[in-house]
Amino acid sequence: MDIPWIAAQFPQLSGLQPLATGGQKVVFAAQHSSDGDVVLKLLLKATGEERLEREVLAGQLIECERVPRVFETGELATPIGSCIWLREQRVQGTTLRTPLRMGAFDFAVVVRLGVQLLATLALAEAKRIVHRDIKPENMMFDGSGNFWLLDFGLARHLDLESLTATRFAFGVGTVGYSPPEQMRNRKREIDGRADLFAAGVLLYECATGINPFLVGARDQLEVLKRVEQQQLPRLQLAADCDGSFADLVAALTQKYPNQRPRSVADALKWMTEIASIHAIAPAGVRNV
Template identity: 40%
Template sequence: MHAPLTDLPAEFQRFQNLHFIASGGQKIVFRGTCPQHGAIVLKVFNPGTDMARFERELSAVQRIQCPLTPTILESGMTRQGGQPIPYVVESFIPGASIQQHLDAGSLQDPNVVRLATDILQVLTLTEQRGIVHRDIKPANLLLHADTGAIWLLDFGIARHLDRTALTVGPIGPCTAGFAPPEQFNALAAEVDVRSDLFALGVTLHTCIEGRNFYCEGARDHVEVFQRVQSVPLPRLTREPCGVAGFADLVMALTQIRRSHRPHSAAEARDWLAELLVQYQA
């Protein structure tokens, strides 16, 4: 379900060539252009969105200033039918999501190694800013069409405002099959960068094996959660590009107990960097 372009508030008439990309949860996403910014992505959130939370999360995203996350060009609130409607304008990043590449069978081993390198770099920066993404998965990662870099999308805002495919209620906001136990058990005080490292590890495992071990054959989310907190992720059957030790890194990232994972994104980043130095030697 999505709003026809003619139903959008007059505020958005300044954007040209708007066309629908996706909808779900609490937002509708359009792609378009504007004279000031060129190609843009317009995210229009539903009336009734918690504005205090929206502003708080938006501020967090703007603090990141990471070259591998979309730039927020502007944000604000307009009205339609007397109801406030928050919106965000982001830079448009050309490319397709890692999930789309997986579905098409077009993801290559060098892409997976680049994914690990780039996203660990992003997480190192965001950890310094005190921000946790909480929804790292193939659908939120984009392979840039021109540079081959991997971008992390929906940073910060996704964890509160976009509930698409997220469990809510007594279970913490998360995507089943990628989130670690401390996150879906709603242990907010224990959710930190190590939670993102777990999700990254599962994502890497999924990319290499071509399937999500936790989700495959599961009856429902409850069974997925039970698997995540009781069954260790199997060791990779192969290492991408023949990078020796990559499987060990993925195993470390996906440890059930967060104290057994790398203590920081920088530690995991440096571990991978050393593996790549040895591989290239």
Template identity: 35%
Template sequence: MITVFQVSIDDASQQHPDYEFVTALTPSAQKAAFHVKRNDDDFCLKIIAPTQSLERVQREVLAMQTLNHPNVARVVEYEYSARGGKTRHYLVEEFVAGSDLSHYLAAHGKLSLQQIKDIFVPLCGGLNALAENNIVHRDLKPSNVRVDNTGKPVIIDFGLARLLDMESLTATVEGAMLGTPKYFAPEQLRGTKRDIDPRTDLYALGVILYEAAVGKHPSLTDSPKTFDELDEAICTSEDFKSDPDYLGLDPTLKLVLQRLLEKERGRRPTSAAMVGTILNGLGGQQ
């Protein structure tokens, strides 16, 4: 069972008096998050759990500071300090007002072709920017994509990001298995860090796109109860190809999904930019 790291908003406010704390955001095992303000500007302040590897957090910061893209959240401030026996370890990011993509999909149901273009074409732009900077997100999922009040998607939370040109910082098995299993690519479930590259994120993109277009996961109907069940669903099953809801999709969209969800990395598209270009050519409303 995963233990969530929690900090009360009162304690957080005392630790960071330079910020006005608006509300607590959804915490995780890695960090407690808050919507904060400073000089009328909005930010997301994350207090890092003491259990987290300093190297891994600094890798997240390095990954995000190399990027300047409208569909990737930017880092504003980072500090790790120790004084008088107390440590301060926190990260301040751009705050993306709006909702998670998971909430957006729940509210809109199956997306039309135009809605898919509006969300996934710019999302592909953000993923392409990551790949161009040799970064693999490794935990792309709807809750790590914010949809702002204009409908623009922004990729957030790079806690598991891997820089392909950095020396590895984690053990092989751990490095492969980090992430959210529901959106794992086969090489992420079975492989090693050497098998992780930008096409791993493209597989996760395919799962999210399938959920947006069809309204369900391509291979999981219930939460798998054993590793073997999870392995079968992610690494072997292609039952989605016979699903009537999938078969009724636009032919181009079906082809994109089929390629993104290929079990072998080498059969997936070579870049998110290519996927975005194809999606941008989809027709009008369904």
């Protein structure tokens, strides 16, 4: 898209800079005259209007200080077709993928991440929303002790009709993080426990620096096979002296939903108890 043209359509924005492009979606960073740093997302209407509407709805329903606020939405006629757009709060920080390239995080940081992520997912669960795309690229660390959950573009609203056709052999998500029931499009099995699986994989990766489902895999089919058939190796962390964190991660990443904690709320209680045992405050860390 022509950035000067887009800038002219949003005169209240300044400093428009491209952040990401993918498929029919374009994301910009900008400054808003009253809302400060924002993100502007544009999506060709014919390709995903309902998904963007549900992303907006998720942002509005989940009242959490670690989910970006949606300020405004609308529709725009462009030279390449009608687009829908949303303007949301921009989080200043880095995704977890960047520090993960340098290796594992300190144990205290991983525990804080676990508490904050599960607290956010518990609020989503209370609104019957499943994120379905938890991975390092969708977690942002803001340098002030907060881990933000981004991009509800694949969110499943359990009280609304599914947008993924039942006939499809594979569901939406990210191979290597999403659970078997989600990748195999077993819709009736998908609830907050799907996010628990992905959260467990994320915590494992942050604690060790690697995701065993991905390391050395030839292709996505091999990754999917590992997710379905192989358990993650049990965590062996010196700081986890009683093994309670390893127990939790093992429970979160079980292959079947009914083998995981019954709810995100239950997992959060477990994670909070681990933080208490190790005297780790749920916030306050300023670097990873």
